[in-house]
Each structure stands twice: as structure tokens, then as C-alpha cells.
Amino acid sequence: MSTPLIKVLIVEDDPLISKRYQMILSKDEQIECVGIASSGYEGTMLAALNKPDIILMDVELEDKQAGLRATSEILNYMPDIKIVMLTVCETDDTVFRAFELGASNYLLKNMPAGAILEAVKDAYYGRSSLHSNIAGKITREFKRIKTTEDSLLHNFYIFTQLTPTELEVLELLMKDYTRQEICELRHVEHSTLKSQINSILKKFNKKSVQEIVPVLRELHIPEILSQRKRKV
Template identity: 50%
Template sequence: MEEKIKVLIAEDVAPIRKRYAAVLKKCPAIEVVADVGTGEEACKAARKLNPDVILMDIEMEAKDAGIRATGEILAEMPDIKIIILTVYEEDELVFSAFRLGACDYVLKNASNEEIVNAVTSAYRGQSPIRPEIADKIRSEFRRVKTYESSFLFMLNILSTLTPKELDTLYLLSTGYNKRQICEMRCVEMSTVKSQVHSILKKFNKKKISEIITTESDRKLLGSILNNTELNR
């Protein structure tokens, strides 16, 4: 006789939790070993019962409770299959779950058949990459690639600036003008203009405002500047 698929349900809304339990209990191949209402309870139940599959709500006692529980459980018991339950296809949270090892996600308004199929597919290691998930993955890869390219480009050019140029760029990006920088450093305007000219030439830009365009750029510049000062 084939062993039943042991399923743990973690969902903080009792009626939804009971609905999943009722749906799954109708399937002869599935045994619901427990249903809990918090991420903390999910971790305790997983350790005690060692389920094959967990239906894990993302948002329980905290917005990311399911994400944290997923990470904790899979760190200890990597063979457990975790399916994320979510109301909306929130890309950031869904990808957080996938990065931690979740194998699938199901919308809470999914049909009974979709819920059963998700559980059985996860157990067999056959969770499909549905078209909408594939699109999200491709979109995420494009976003990460663009970010990394931009980050590395910025880092590479910033590394060519002198400490004084880094300082000038940072001050200009935070709102100081050339005259104020001259007064702060007790230097001639020609000195600051020369530094600005050198910075623009290295970045191949016409204006300083075209170089530091995001808060991430500013933080990177500040970090490099701080490290430069520490190593003087």
C-alpha cells in the first residue's frame, strides 16, 4: 500500500485553514497531519511531525512570517516541499520564498483541484513552472542583470577618482554648490572646477546631476569615500 502524503497547513485565517484541510482530507492519497495558525507553530509542527509537504501562508503573525518559517524549516529539513499560499502575486515576497527553497505557490482563491494538484506535484518533485512564474523569473533576471551592470559600472569609475574628487562629487550630489565647497575646504574656485572637469571626463557626462541619479548611487559613493578616508 502506497504511503500517504503527509501535509501540514500553516494559515492564520481559521476558515481558510479548515477549507484546505477539508479539501485535502477528501483525497485518499493525502493525510493532513496538522493545521496551525502561525509561522512559529509551523516550525514546531514541522520538527515534530516531519511532513512531506507544507502549505505555508506568507503573512501570518507578521507580514513575512511565512517567509521566515520557510527559511528556518528548509535550513533544518531540506527535503520538505513548501508551497506558498498568497492572496496576491506579490513578486518580491514570492521570489523571497523561491530563493529560500519553496517549490511552488498557490493563490488562496485557487480551486480545490489546483490545491490537490499542487500538493501531489510538489511531493513527486514535479511542481510546474507555470507561464506566469516563468515570466516573473525572466523579469527578475532582467532586473538583477540591469542592476548589477549599473552597479559594477558605477563602482569601476568611482574607483578611478582621487579622494578629493570623490569628496567633491559626494558634496555636489548632496546639494552643496561649488562656492560652498570652496569655503568648506578653503580652496580656490579653480581647484574645485578642475576636479569637477576631471570627474565629468571620467564619467563621460556633461553634468554632475547625470552621474549620481539614485540613493543607491549616493550610498555607494559615501561608502567608498568613508573607506578611502579610513585608509589614508
């Protein structure tokens, strides 16, 4: 039986560095790069869509804490993903924070290719392999923190759980169609549409469509739906 591929997502805002990591990963037949993100926000979205086994996460992305925020978001809702933090200079506070959030390892960006591949495989197989310059900083056990239910990733995760019918209804609502217009377009009764909308509200734990639509627009959900239609 063949060995399953280790799916890796790279989250790095420097295109030269991300390209280097992609080239390193491509040389190992056991590893598949499933995507490259250049911001913490994009990283959380690709993590939800591609469900990688391992994420190589830069600490400093759009700002100095973006990688840590993305790590917190991802592990809160997808705890099975293993995250290896990347940085050019480790500090005690940043290292502690990364492990507090649940990161599996912490590497300097200039580590040789072999060390990077080893870190990916060690994280995948659950082996402890902290580099010596990091291991000395770990002095206590950390608990993963919880993020609020209103986080962007939480809402994006719920969006991925909607049925095709609910997605279609939600897309029309985001385009500001009235309920009457939606009924006519979809050839359904008002009672049917009401039931579908109530199901959407229940999944989001909201009382009205007006509470959902602004959040999904912030997530760029209309654009994602349009891209999927073009691919089909």
C-alpha cells in the same frame, strides 16, 4: 504494495481558509493532513515534530514576513520538506524571496480544489508545475540562504535529539533544581550527573546550563514536556 500517504501540514492564520484546505485534502485518499498551525513559530514547531512531506505555507501570518521566515527556518534544517507558498496577492519581491528560500511552488489562496491537490502531489513527486501567473516572474536560479546557528528551530531540533535521561535532567534544570537536589531525586552520583550535563552542553555547543535554559523556556519546552507526560 499500497501507496504511502502524503503527509501535509497547513500553516494558515485564517481558520476559515485552513478549514477549507483541510476539507480539500481530506477528500483525497492519498493525502493525510497531519496538523494545522496558525503562526510561523507554531508551523516550525509542528514541522519538527510531525515531519510532513509537504507544507502549505501562508506568506503573511503574524506579520507580512512570518511565512517566509518560517520557510527559511524549516528548509535550513529539514531540506527534504517541500513547501508550497499561499497568498492572496503575489508580488515580484515576495515570489523571488520564496523561491530563493527553496519553496517548491506558489499558489493564490482562491485556486480551485483541484489545483491545490495537484500542487501538493507535484511537490511531493518533484514535478515542476508553476502556475502561469507565477512562472512568468521567475527569471533566474536562486540559492537557498543559511540562517544562524542560534535560531529557535536549531535549538528545538537539538532538543529532539536528547536521550530520555538527558530530557529528564534538563527538565529538572529548567525547574531550577540544584545539582544536589537532582542527584537525590534521581539517585545518581555527582559524577554521573556531571557527565549527563556535559553531554547536553556538547549537543547544544554551549559552555554552561545558563546559556541553554532561557532559550528552551522561550521555546516553551517545559510546557511540551508536561503535555507529553499527561498523554502518557
